[in-house]
Amino acid sequence: MTAPASQRAETGIPGLDTVLEGGLIRGSVYLIRGAPGSGKTILANQIGFHTAALGGRATYVTLLAEANDQMIAHLSRLRFFRPELVGSKVSYLSLFKILEERGLAGLLQTMREIGATRGAQLIVVDGLVAAEDFAKSPQQFKAFVHDLHMVATMSGATVLLLTTQRSLNLDTEQTVVDGVIDLTEDMYEMRALRYLRVRKMRGTNALRGKHLLSITDEGIVVRPRIEKQCERDQREVLAPDPHRRKRFGIPQLDRMLGGGPPELSTTMIAGPTGSGKTILGLHYLLEGARGGERGLFIGFHETPPELLAKSDRLGLGLRGAVNEGAIHLMWQRPVEGLLDLVAEQLLALVHAHHITRVCVDGVHTFSRTIDYPERLPEAVAAIKQQLLREGVTLVYTYETPQVHGQLQLPPQDLPASAHNIIVQRHCEVRARTHHVISVLKMRDSGHDPRAYEFRIDEGGLHVDNTYDSAAELLGPAGHDGAARKTRR
Amino acid sequence: MSRSILIVDDEYGLADMLSMLLETRGFECTVAIDGALGLAQLEKKRFSLVLTDVMMPRMDGLEMVRRMRALDHLADVPVIVMTAVPSGVSPHERALVQGVLAKPFGQAELARAIELVLA
Structure with missing residues (x-):
């Protein structure tokens, strides 16, 4: 007692x-x-x-x-x-x-x-x-x-x-x-x-x-330790609902995802540095804000002023959403014990502001700052469960080491625990870098398995409506074979 | 005239602490380490209240109370019994005392018990 x-x-x-x-x-x-x-x-x-x-x-x-x-x-x-x-x-x-x-x-x-x-x-x-x-x-x-x-x-x-x-x-x-x-x-x-x-x-x-x-x-x-804190919560953990979708607001990507990630699911966006993961995460939150949902962006590298400046350059409209209180920006310098520190603040913010969309930008940072890396899968799973209890549909980005060549996914436990995985890649053809996006996995939901080329310019991230260009870029080898192929 | 309390307890540390706590509240305290010595103190001086432990060598607290009640001049002296096993005090024994304080207790519970008896 x-x-x-x-x-x-x-x-x-x-x-x-x-x-x-x-x-x-x-x-x-x-x-x-x-x-x-x-x-x-x-x-x-x-x-x-x-x-x-x-x-x-x-x-x-x-x-x-x-x-x-x-x-x-x-x-x-x-x-x-x-x-x-x-x-x-x-x-x-x-x-x-x-x-x-x-x-x-x-x-x-x-x-x-x-x-x-x-x-x-x-x-x-x-x-x-x-x-x-x-x-x-x-x-x-x-x-x-x-x-x-x-x-x-x-x-x-x-x-x-x-x-x-x-x-x-x-x-x-x-x-x-x-x-x-x-x-x-x-x-x-x-x-x-x-x-x-x-x-x-x-x-x-x-x-x-x-x-x-x-x-x-x-x-x-x-x-x-966040995983121990979460154990105290006896509330039921809700399951993803495939009949309700959370769109990114990027029509072709949402089509690839069968309408968007299912509500209460977890989506990993994996890709190398500079592949547009952060921008995709912002799209996710901004689409929610347009529908009246509250969102939270957590980053460890780009500060809120840097993010806002990036959004202004691309015309994403993040500044307005932040000023209206529809999106909260949280930034934390990577320090020892980052995961426990951020998780506690994240869960408090989500609870206080009834936030339903969260984007954690750079989950790989946790593995560099956590005291014992073997804690990471269990701790991330505990945070995810806690977010599900709060009714959050989570998107997180994970930086993979490869810039060109075959993309490597993060350690096995993390991809296995994500319901959906979106992969963004670079590929170089005739001395020009192209970006390609694909849906690697969607649990209990149909999706388009093909890769599509995308570009980042005014308005943010745009995905091609056809997979022709990506097919050419990636070639018959299936991964970055385009380096040996000539584009028409 | 200051109010006086007789503390009867064979655990010296507890008796000493009780004594100091009660002195800060304006009581004058005397300590005896068993029932027989408690009775001896009661013969020497009129106390406002007796606080007694139950289990003590030579003469336990309840035996001391029974003897007090058999004496005309001590029959009306209020007694609070301090015990770790309140259920061990029978209804008949409870009728002989003014209060039973379960051990361990803090100064707030002690003060409340004394106030109730001396009010």
């Missing part, structure tokens, strides 16, 4: 509250484990300042020999740090001396005083390992953590115990705390990636497994 929202305290850390189903539970004790430099101190302080910003109080107790000044100076460079709250709402206490002189009993007595008298909603104990060092036996240390639990319960404060993983009594600690969060660092090829992982969380259906964590100028940001 999960604890209700009323019993939860938001951490204020982007993404973490999603992982924790709304936050930490008040009056509970959590163990935050991680090697030095893993972000434990920042995480706890960020939660402390968020607690203070909401009107509460936080007490940060350190059991380490070092003074707090250096830590505070380091924290002051992060944006969540608000100096005016230090002392009044966020207080720092060093209890190393008490631990050294009076042992665990003295420390506990002080912790009880803190719990009873300070009115703190958050108590952080940094350097739990020092307390462990002072324990005469594992049982005494367990009793210490147990008593801290009592302090949390009675005071109603959330208690965070920060410790390195060198602790010898992890099992002891784990049995008496309400939750365990690990901060780790993995190497993937040349990249060092930080992760947050919830090991245990009583009363919470936490998102299991590792989630990317970044330390930025804003503090810590957690990117919950």
